[in-house]
Every structure is written in structure tokens, then in C-alpha cells.
Amino acid sequence: MAAVLVEGLSKRYGSTVALDDVGFEVAEGEVFALLGPNGAGKTTSVEILEGFLGRDRGRVQVLGLDPGERATLRRLRERMGVVLQELAVEPFLTVREVLARNAGYYPSPRDPDEIVAMVGLAEKAHARVKTLSGGQQRRLDLGLGIVGNPDLLFLDEPTTGFDPSARRDAWELVRDLTDGGVTVILTTHYMDEAEALADRVAVISRGRIVAQGTPDVLGGRDTAEARIRFRLPAGVDRASLPVSVEPGAGEVVDIRTDREVAVLRALTTWSEEEGVPLLGLTVERLTLEDVYLRLTGYQASDDGSVR
Amino acid sequence: MSPVRTDPPYGGVGRELRMVGRQLGYEQLSFWRNPIGAVFTVGFSVVFLVLLASSAGHSRNAAIGNLEVIQYYVPGFTAYGVMSACFNMLAISLVVRRETGLLKRLRLSPLPTSVMVAAIFLNAMVISLVQVVLLLAIGRLGYGAHLPSDPGPLVVALVVGALSFAALGVGVSTFIPNQEAAGPVISIVFFVLLFLSGLWYPLAKGSALARISAWFPMRHMITATFAPFDLRPGVSPWAWHDLGVMAIWGAAGAILAVRRFRWAPARG
Numbered sequence: 001m002a003a004v005l006v007e008g009l010s011k012r013y014g015s016t017v018a019l020d021d022v023g024f025e026v027a028e029g030e031v032f033a034l035l036g037p038n039g040a041g042k043t044t045s046v047e048i049l050e051g052f053l054g055r056d057r058g059r060v061q062v063l064g065l066d067p068g069e070r071a072t073l074r075r076l077r078e079r080m081g082v083v084l085q086e087l088a089v090e091p092f093l094t095v096r097e098v099l100a101r102n103a104g105y106y107p108s109p110r111d112p113d114e115i116v117a118m119v120g121l122a123e124k125a126h127a128r129v130k131t132l133s134g135g136q137q138r139r140l141d142l143g144l145g146i147v148g149n150p151d152l153l154f155l156d157e158p159t160t161g162f163d164p165s166a167r168r169d170a171w172e173l174v175r176d177l178t179d180g181g182v183t184v185i186l187t188t189h190y191m192d193e194a195e196a197l198a199d200r201v202a203v204i205s206r207g208r209i210v211a212q213g214t215p216d217v218l219g220g221r222d223t224a225e226a227r228i229r230f231r232l233p234a235g236v237d238r239a240s241l242p243v244s245v246e247p248g249a250g251e252v253v254d255i256r257t258d259r260e261v262a263v264l265r266a267l268t269t270w271s272e273e274e275g276v277p278l279l280g281l282t283v284e285r286l287t288l289e290d291v292y293l294r295l296t297g298y299q300a301s302d303d304g305s306v307r
Numbered sequence: 308m309s310p311v312r313t314d315p316p317y318g319g320v321g322r323e324l325r326m327v328g329r330q331l332g333y334e335q336l337s338f339w340r341n342p343i344g345a346v347f348t349v350g351f352s353v354v355f356l357v358l359l360a361s362s363a364g365h366s367r368n369a370a371i372g373n374l375e376v377i378q379y380y381v382p383g384f385t386a387y388g389v390m391s392a393c394f395n396m397l398a399i400s401l402v403v404r405r406e407t408g409l410l411k412r413l414r415l416s417p418l419p420t421s422v423m424v425a426a427i428f429l430n431a432m433v434i435s436l437v438q439v440v441l442l443l444a445i446g447r448l449g450y451g452a453h454l455p456s457d458p459g460p461l462v463v464a465l466v467v468g469a470l471s472f473a474a475l476g477v478g479v480s481t482f483i484p485n486q487e488a489a490g491p492v493i494s495i496v497f498f499v500l501l502f503l504s505g506l507w508y509p510l511a512k513g514s515a516l517a518r519i520s521a522w523f524p525m526r527h528m529i530t531a532t533f534a535p536f537d538l539r540p541g542v543s544p545w546a547w548h549d550l551g552v553m554a555i556w557g558a559a560g561a562i563l564a565v566r567r568f569r570w571a572p573a574r575g
Contacts, residue, residue, distance in 0.1 A: 013574070050415055052570075077417040084415070087408030092340035093333065101333050104326070105418045128340075148417070 001064070003028045003152055003183040004049060009058030011044055018044045020207040022058070026200075031174070031184040033198035033215075035191075037296050041207040042187045046154055049185065051076060063152055078106055081150035083141050085157045091130035095121050095140055098129060099147050106148035119143040120169060134161045142170060146177065153177065155186045159193060171196055191289040201288075205296045219291035226260040228267070229253065230281040242270040252280070323422060330418070330426035335433060348396045352388035352438050353445065356380055359507070360450045370509035372539045378453065379509050379533055381446030382461075386468065386532040387506055388438030390525065393431045393469045395497045398476035401427075402489035405480070411571045428473050435469055455535035460544035464531040467550050471524065471557025478563030484573070500525045524556040 004026040011019040019041045026032040036042045047053040048060060051067035060067060065076045089098055096112060103109035116125045119139040124132060132140065138161055145153055155174070159167045174197055178184055188194055194201055195215045202212035203219070211219045232238065232253050238245050243266050245253055257263050260283060271278045286294075338344055364377035371379050404410045413423055446452035455461050483489050503516055504526035510517040520526035531549035534542070 052411070052415060074417050074419060077415065082412075082415045084408070084412070087412045089412070090333070090337050090409065092337045097333070097336070101329075102416060104329055105416045144412075 001028065002026060002061070003030070003063060004032070004185065005059070005061040006045075006049070007059040009045070009048065009060060010056050011048065011053070012056055017207050019048075019055075022204070022207070022209055024202050024209060024212060026183060026185060028183055029178060029181050030199045031178055031186060031197050033186040033188060033194040033201045034204060035188065035194055035201055035292055036204035040204045040296070042204055043156070045204065046156065046185065046187060050080070050082060050154060078148065079150055080152045080154065081145040081148055082154045083145035083156060083158050084154070085160065087141070089129045089137065089140060089144070092128055094126050094128055095132070095143075096125040098140070099143055102144055103147045108149055110147055110149045112147060115143045115147050118146075118173060120166070135163060135166055138162060139166070139170070142173065150182060152183045152185070155184060155188075157188055158186070159188075159190070167193075191287070191292060195288050203292060203295045210295045211291075215288055218288065219286075219295050221286050221288070221291050223258075224286050224291075225256045225258045226283055226285055228255040228257065228260060228263060228281070228283050230267075231279040233276040233278070236276060242266045323419065326418070326422045327425045327429070330422055331429050331433070334426050334430035338430060338434060344396065344400075348391050348434060349388070349438055349441075352384050352391065353441055355387070356384040356442055356445060357449070359384075360446070364450045368509050370511040371533075371537070374538060376509070377446060377450045378536050378538060381442060381450075381452045381454075382532040382536045383506055383529050385439050385442045385465070386528045387501065388442060389435040389465055389469050389532075390472050390497070390501075390528055392434040392438065394472040394476040394479075395493060396434070397427065397431045397473055398480040398483070398493050399489045401477060401480040402483045402493075403486050405569060406486040406489075406572050408571070414570045428470075431473055431476075432469050435465070439465060453536070453538060455544060457535070457544065460535040460546075461532065464528075464535070464546065464550065467553055467557075468528045468531065471553040471560070472528070474557040474564060475524065475560030477568070478560035481563060481567035481569065497525075504529055521552075524553050527552045527556075 002025045004024075006025070007023045009019055009022040010017075022041070022045060024032070034042050034045060044053065048055050049062050049067055051062075051073045054068055062076060063079050065072045067073065067076055093101070096116060099112035099115050103112050103115075113125075116122055119142050121136060121139055121143065124136060129137070129140065138159070142158060145155070153174075158174075159170050162170060171193070174184060174186075184197070186194070186197060198215055200213065201215050201218050203210050213219075216222055230253055232251055238247060238253065241253070243255065243263050245255055248254075255263060264283065267278060267281075270276070359380050360377050364380065365375050367373045368376050368379065401410075414420075443454060447454055479493065480489075483492055500520070500523050503520040504510075504523065505516065505520065506525075506529060510520070510526075517526070527546075527549035531546040531553065534546040534549070535544040537544070
């Protein structure tokens with residue numbers, strides 16, 4: 001059974017369409033990432049799933065319950081955890097106190113001391129929340145998200161402000177949770193985070209889902225053209241290369257092709273025969289970021305500025 | 308997946324009451340650990356009473372029938388203490404909680420809204436009660452004020468006031484757009500109205516200030532609390548008119564609160 005099911009979900013704020021016919025499904029135990037620019041509808045979608053916002057149209061089921069149904073909302077919230085950006089925690093309580101307090105809201109919580117250790121705040125257990133650094137507060141957020149022993153965890157930008165090692169630790173923690181069967185809905189700006197954690201990804205842009213799939217096939221990434229780049233050898237002009245390249249003035253030749261083997265053979269044969277080195281030769285598939293930027297309509301101009 | 312339970316949930320009222328008690332405990336911990344909150348709310352009423360009582364407590368005032376002024380200042384600052392906890396502190400802390408996301412965080416937890424609201428109200432009332440006890444003790448032991456022999460009218464005045472001002476506090480909090488405005492705007496309005504309402508000196512009946520301040524609830528809180536301390540023969544300790552006006556203000560606050568309450572900052 002799906003942990004989360006969304007069909008034909010629409011939401012407006014006044015005359016602004018926030019979500020337009022959004023649909024996706026998240027299996028139990030899956031990590032599902034929702035990617036999209038600010039204002040695309042990520043937060044609105046998640047808030048509807050959490051039962052924080054109402055919807056205009058569509059069917060939504062979360063853990064078998066309708067989050068728009070007030071009568072069962074408490075039951076739903078007992079089984080979900082939320083890690084949200086920019087939500088404060090009572091500044092004058094200690095880490096341990098806040099975790100113990102929130103644990104008491106749930107029917108079968110985890111041990112607060114265990115959570116303190118899991119999120120790496122053992123040394124800060126008796127420190128007041130206001131004395132924590134930004135990264136420590138985010139780890140407390142994570143702890144508050146899981147202290148209720150949830151079946152479904154919402155993670156909103158969970159590692160923003162983490163240093164690289166804290167990020168790895170947080171990812172490890174999320175993986176441990178999902179190994180234990182917890183379903184995760186992740187929103188993030190970091191493509192490496194989506195790639196590291198998500199089983200499936202949906203890209204949302206201007207209130208619509210524009211692509212979904214596993215991170216490695218998203219947006220036709222597996223079948224899309226490859227990108228071959230090398231530095232233009234000195235004294236060679238673009239027209240005399242053995243493959244057709246777009247005209248340009250730069251020092252780096254950048255070829256997009258779906259016949260990368262043939263192009264590479266032509267290039268390397270030419271290089272050998274002419275005795276011209278191909279410095280800095282790389283072949284790469286589209287990164288998740290490339291796909292994401294293309295799907296969300298980002299265009300970079302030649303000088304790198306955003307148009 | 309377990310079937311959805313449709314029976315009346317969660318073992319009834321007992322568990323909810325325990326949750327209220329527990330939540331109230333954390334509210335109290337939070338409040339008393341915050342030096343600014345504790346000093347501004349509790350410290351002010353005590354310091355004001357001591358300053359005014361020490362300088363002029365035993366002078367007699369015509370506006371209150373030549374009673375010693377201490378007989379007016381003790382209920383006056385008791386009323387002030389209740390209003391500052393139930394209105395000023397409650398409204399400011401609600402705005403701050405809303406704007407910093409504390410309310411949203413609680414909303415997304417399974418803590419029932421009724422439990423949260425009850426704990427917030429009770430927290431303000433406990434802080435009020437601490438002040439009432441302190442101020443009555445200081446007035447009686449320090450300055451020889453006469454406390455009412457029948458506590459009934461005083462208790463009713465304080466409870467009606469606490470509930471009305473708490474409802475008003477929630478209502479007013481919905482008009483304050485951001486956290487930075489909360490302290491200044493609410494406190495200035497509060498202190499100006501208190502100034503008009505005769506907190507610092509008794510207002511003569513029929514004076515311009517008394518007539519203006521009669522439109523606002525602060526004046527009625529002060530006079531309703533003073534009535535049980537009014538030693539003049541034939542004066543009723545029950546200030547029904549004042550209690551009624553306060554209750555109307557409280558009801559208006561409650562309607563605003565229910566209609567306008569938001570759990571999170573307005574979307575930009």
C-alpha cells in the first residue's frame with residue numbers, strides 16, 4: 001500500500017494558482033524527493049500532506065488517512081514527523097527538555113536520550129536551545145522530527161547550514177531510519193542530497209509536476225545526449241575538427257551528442273594521426289542538476305549570467 | 308496497516324488533563340527562565356507598588372473618599388499584574404511564537420489545540436496568581452493595607468479580568484504583523500490606557516479622564532478590583548457594571564481571536 005497518494009491536487013491563493021493537477025505516489029519505506037525552485041509549490045504540497053493547509057481539489061491519502069479530515073488528523077500526526085526550516089524551538093528550555101516534552105505528545109515515542117545521541121547532541125543535552133549554533137539547532141530539529149517514532153517523515157531542507165561532515169551524518173541517519181521502514185518525503189535544493197538519499201524524485205515547477213522518476217533516469221537522463229569537452233588545441237580552428245561542433249570563440253569545445261562512441265572514436269583517431277593532444281578531455285552524462293535546471297526553465301547565457 | 312480507529316480517542320478527559328498539566332509545566336519553566344519576561348511582568352508590578360506605597364501610601368485621597376491611598380494601590384497593582392500577564396505578556400508571546408514558527412511546530416505535532424490553548428491561558432493565570440499573592444502580602448505586611456474579609460468579590464473580579472484580558476490578548480495579537488512590532492505596539496497601547504485608567508492615582512468620578520477611560524476595559528479592571536478594598540460604609544464589593552463591561556470586551560476579543568487566528572506568519 002502506498003504511504004502517500006496524491007491525485008489531481010489543486011490549490012489557489014486568490015487568483016494565484018499554487019498547485020495545478022499535481023499527482024504522485026510514495027511507497028512505504030521509500031525516500032521521495034520533491035525538487036523545485038522557490039515558489040514552485042513544494043511547500044504548499046507538503047503542507048497539504050501534513051494537514052496544515054486545506055486543498056481546493058484532488059484526492060490525498062497519507063498513511064491511509066485524509067489529512068484534510070479533522071477527525072483523524074491527530075491520529076495522522078501521531079504517526080508523522082516533521083523537520084521544517086526556520087521553525088524556532090523554545091529558547092529557554094534545554095535540548096533534553098524539549099525532546100522529552102515532545103516525546104510526551106506521541107503514543108509510542110523513542111527515548112529522548114537515544115535521540116540526543118543519534119543526532120550528535122550528547123554534549124549539549126543540558127544546554128539551553130538559545131545557546132546552540134545554527135547547525136546544532138538543525139540537528140535538534142531532526143531529533144524533534146523523529147522523537148515520535150514516525151512512520152512518515154517530512155524533511156524540508158534538512159541539511160541547510162550543516163558542515164559537510166554533519167551532512168554525511170544526517171544522511172546516514174536518514175538511511176538508518178528508512179532501513180527501519182520509515183517513509184521520507186524530502187524537499188531540498190541540493191541535487192547531491194536528492195541523489196544520495198532519494199529512491200525517486202519529482203520536479204515541480206510553477207505548480208505542476210514536470211518530471212518524476214528515479215534520480216538516474218529523471219528527465220531522460222540515462223538516454224539523453226552525453227557531453228564531450230576538451231580544450232581546443234593550439235593552432236587548430238573549429239572547422240578543421242573531424243566532428244561537427246557549434247561555432248564559438250571559447251577555448252573549450254563542448255559537444256552534445258547521443259552518439260558519443262562514434263564522436264570519441266573520430267576525435268581520438270584524429271588526435272593520434274595528427275599528433276594533436278586533446279587536453280582536458282571529459283565525457284559526462286547530464287548531471288541531475290543539468291536536468292533539474294532544464295526542467296525548471298533556467299537558462300544561462302554565454303557569460304554565465306541568468307537571463 | 309492498522310485499521311483506522313473510530314472509537315472516542317485517547318482514554319478521555321484524564322489523559323488530556325495530564326497533558327495540560329505537563330504542557331503547563333514546560334510553559335512555566337520557559338517563563339521563569341527568561342529574565343526579561345519575569346522581570347517585566349512580575350517585577351514591574353511589585354516595584355511600582357513598593358515605590359508608590361513608600362512615597363505616598365498613607366496619604367488620603369478625596370477621589371476615594373479620603374481613604375489611605377494604599378487601599379487603592381494594592382488592588383490597582385494587583386489588577387495591573389493580572390492584566391500584564393494575561394494581556395500584555397500573552398499577546399506579545401503569541402505574536403513571537405507565531406512569527407518564529409513555534410506555533411506551527413506545535414500545530415504539526417499531535418498535541419491537541421485545546422491542550423495547547425489551555426496551557427497558554429493557565430500559564431498566564433499562574434503568573435497572575437503569583438503576583439496577586441506577592442502584592443497582597445506586600446500591601447498587608449509592608450503597608451498595613453486592609454484586605455477584604457470576604458474574598459469572593461475579589462476572586463471573581465480577578466478571574467473575570469484574567470479571562471477577559473486573555474481573550475483580548477489573543478484577539479489583539481492577530482493584528483500585529485510581525486515580531487519586532489509586538490513588544491513596542493502592544494506595550495505602548497497598554498501603558499497609555501493604564502495611564503488614562505487611573506493606575507497611578509485615583510481618578511475622581513466624573514472627571515474627563517474617568518469618562519474617557521470608561522470606554523476601555525483597563526479602567527473597569529481597576530475599579531472592579533478596588534471595590535472589595537473600598538472600606539467606605541455602604542459601598543458594595545461587587546462591581547457588577549465593571550465586570551459586565553470587561554466581559555463584553557473579553558467576548559469581543561474571543562470573537563476576533565477565533566476569526567482571525569493564524570498559526571504561521573502571513574505569506575509574503
